[in-house]
Amino acid sequence: MVIVGAGVIGLEAADYFNAAGCEVTVLESAPEIAGGMDPDIAALFRKILQRKGIRIHVNSTVKNFGGKELLVDMDGEDVHITTEAVLIAVGRTPVVEGYGLEKSDINYNQDGIFIDESCRTNKLNVFACGDVTGKFMLAHTAYEQARIAIDNIMGKEAYINYHLIPKVYYTSPEVITIGLSEKECVAGDIPYITRELPLTYSGKYFAEHKKDGAKAKMVIDSLSKTVIGFSMIGDGASEIALAVELMIANKLSIEDIGKLVFPHPTVGEIIHELAAMG
Numbered sequence: 001m002v003i004v005g006a007g008v009i010g011l012e013a014a015d016y017f018n019a020a021g022c023e024v025t026v027l028e029s030a031p032e033i034a035g036g037m038d039p040d041i042a043a044l045f046r047k048i049l050q051r052k053g054i055r056i057h058v059n060s061t062v063k064n065f066g067g068k069e070l071l072v073d074m075d076g077e078d079v080h081i082t083t084e085a086v087l088i089a090v091g092r093t094p095v096v097e098g099y100g101l102e103k104s105d106i107n108y109n110q111d112g113i114f115i116d117e118s119c120r121t122n123k124l125n126v127f128a129c130g131d132v133t134g135k136f137m138l139a140h141t142a143y144e145q146a147r148i149a150i151d152n153i154m155g156k157e158a159y160i161n162y163h164l165i166p167k168v169y170y171t172s173p174e175v176i177t178i179g180l181s182e183k184e185c186v187a188g189d190i191p192y193i194t195r196e197l198p199l200t201y202s203g204k205y206f207a208e209h210k211k212d213g214a215k216a217k218m219v220i221d222s223l224s225k226t227v228i229g230f231s232m233i234g235d236g237a238s239e240i241a242l243a244v245e246l247m248i249a250n251k252l253s254i255e256d257i258g259k260l261v262f263p264h265p266t267v268g269e270i271i272h273e274l275a276a277m278g
Contacts, residue, residue, distance in 0.1 A: 001025070002070060002083040004062055006033035008169050010089035011049070015171040018054050025055040025081065027072060032058055034169065038181050038217060038231040040196070045175055045233055048213055094134045117159040119149040127153060141165050164249050166241040173214055174237040179229035179248045180219055191222040192229075199234040201273045204265035209235065218274040225253045232270070240268045247271075 001017055003010045006028035018024045026033070026049075033049075033056060034042045046056055057074055064071040070081045094112040107114040107122045112134025119127050129145035131137045144160055151158035169175040185192040196217040199205040205214070212234075219229030230244045247257060257275035262268055 001085045001087060002027060002081060003087045003089055005089035005091065006030075006056065006058070007035060007089065007091060008167075009092075010087070011045075011169060012171055013087055013089060014054050015049065015052075018049075018052055019172070023053075023055075025083070026057070027060045027062060027070075028056070028058045029061045030058060034175070036167075036181075037175070037177055039183075041175065041177070041215075041217060041231045041233050044213060044215065045169075048173065048233070049171070092131070092137055094132045096132060115145075117161075118152045118157070119145050119160065120152060136162060136165055136167070138165065138167070161249075164245055166238075166245055168238045168241060170238065173212070173233055173235045175231075175233045176237040176241045176244075177229075177231040178241060178244050179227070181229055181231075182219060185219065185228070190228070193220050193222045194218065195220065195274045195277045197270060197273055197277070199232075199267065199270055202265070202267050202270045205234060205236075205267050205270070207265070216270045216274060218271075220254060224251070225255065226251045227254065227257065227275075230271075234267070236267045240271065243268060244271065 001022050001024050003014050003024060003026045006026050010026060011033065014024045014026050032039065032042050033046050050056055060072050060074045062070055063073050065086060068082055068084060070083065072079045072081055093110060096108050096113060101108055105123060106126060113121060113128040113132055115121055115128050115133050119129050121128055127149035129149050130142040133145065135141065144165065148158045148160045163179055166176055166178045182192065182194065194217060196215055199214040199216060200211055214234030216232040218227060221228050227247050254275040257271065260272065262272045
């Protein structure tokens with residue numbers, strides 16, 4: 001199987017079919033997989049998937065596809081790939097046509113309906129939520145947008161913070177990213193420092209997985225010493241996403257986190273270890 005696109009859908013599919021015994025090749029036009037992910041975590045993610053036998057080619061664009069053969073531009077060189085199946089996973093587009101929007105005064109384009117942080121459209125009495133908005137097409141994003149919209153409809157001011165929405169890759173190992181990345185800190189002129197550790201600093205993780213390259217990375221505001229971003233690759237990552245979200249949402253400092261009691265042994269202890277560094 002050839003999978004075109006190395007985003008969350010493409011990589012989850014690649015991991016599943018690889019585990020099922022299929023030979024999988026992933027083609028990604030960008031320089032790295034998992035666009036938007038912390039570059040260090042993304043590079044490690046790619047290496048781990050490749051160790052499992054998944055062939056991954058970045059800087060690769062499909063030029064033509066017919067029958068069971070693809071013509072692919074790999075770093076400027078034309079390569080022919082023969083395959084039994086092709087899965088197109090280059091992203092999703094909101095369906096906004098055919099519902100009468102074109103007859104309304106609501107602002108939208110092919111990327112979705114325009115909404116503000118209260119999930120309100122340009123018409124004050126019209127709200128939108130879910131994939132139709134084109135923002136973070138995740139189930140838990142849709143739930144949160146719906147809650148925000150309903151609160152505002154009922155007269156209670158509420159706003160969504162997309163930085164607090166956990167992004168999860170349900171692969172093996174799992175990958176999560178929450179909050180601000182280094183790139184976003186640079187773009188926003190936010191002073192920051194980073195800390196990272198292999199997950200083997202968690203005794204539980206080491207006992208269950210040994211040294212598999214998994215790690216966690218924390219982004220900290222260098223002035224307030226609060227946690228503003230977090231990424232992790234390793235089994236069980238999705239289960240600690242909420243804890244990290246709460247820490248970022250409540251602006252906990254690394255000193256605050258250091259005072260929390262983490263049950264031992266747990267994978268979540270890696271958060272405490274990162275906070276205690278330095």
